[in-house]
Amino acid sequence: MYHRIIGDFKLIIIDEDLCKGCHLCLFMCYKNVYAISSEVNKKGVQLPFVKFEERCTKCGTCEIACPDQAITVDLPENWWMKDDNDINFNPNFTKGDK
């Protein structure tokens, strides 16, 4: 399957074919990395885009929260990763009492 990837970013990619434009990624990202584009694509979806990539802590929340598996974050580069297979949440990000 061929997926179109929006933008040319290093850390985060959004798959235009899978995104349905719910904008939950904007809601879930605690660093406000995303913004909504002003145009709609051919499916009538107002796509999100990565506006402030430098803010991203690669916590991976948006990747799990996107209902359409449209977001890919380059997690294994993360600073709290011990090894490549340990895809985990940042232990300092939330302790469950947020």
Next chain:
Amino acid sequence: MSQEKQNRFLPYLREDRLPHIFCPGCGNGAIINAFLAAMEKAEMDFDNIAMVSGIGCSSRIPGYLKCDSLHTTHGRALSFATGLKTANKDLDVVVFTGDGDAASIGGNHLIHAARRNINLTVICINNNIYGMTGGQISPTSPKGSFGTTAPYGNQDTPFKLAELVAAAGATYSARWTTVQIENLVTSIKDGLKNPGFSFIEVATQCPTYYGRKNKLKTPTAMAAVMKANTVFKSAADRMRPRDLEGKIVVGEFADYTKDEFTESIDKLSVEKSGNRTIINSAYEREL
């Protein structure tokens, strides 16, 4: 990052069926991700998982996953799962069910599966409504909420599913929402590891029916309301019942161990006949 890198959940999904049928912003998709992340964390074998579901939007989830699955009849997912697990207790049986599926038509199956403490992991997707059939009121719809069967607002008190299942005898029971996605992942992981009946209720959004009927126009509006209404169990224990009205209490309601159904059957079988429970009775001689 190279352009070939793909979403970490896609390898588990039937890509030819994507994008899935769920409406934009429906919580079901995020719950698939949370389950897969939890499964990775629990270091489980994806090929040893058998998924069982009933009927409903939420029950369509196993159809998108590349593992064995049974899409059964409305409300009977737990009955099929009980049969599957009893016949082959080495399988990891996971049940995806909706609030209508689990609590109205399947309510009795739910409490008795919990009472037996059979080793299943049940993920109950509670969107407070019958999504698939067009927005009828379900046993978990909040008092005063609107649906096609409640044009003047629902008059009934909803079930508290996680508490109900804990009281019925489940050894693991928890409630989280799609907004506390990290806690949800950890909770599903704990449920998968628990050797007994594990019930994880996920409060989620159905923007198409619940949202539209209840003046919550966008998925993000629903998520924001859900986040604002969430109370952690530790805090809720110190609150008065009337302050908790309309709130979603999140946390764990049961986490302990006791005798498990298939283990007990095995033990009884060995005691009485000298054999472990027979897996495929028709092929008994070949075993």
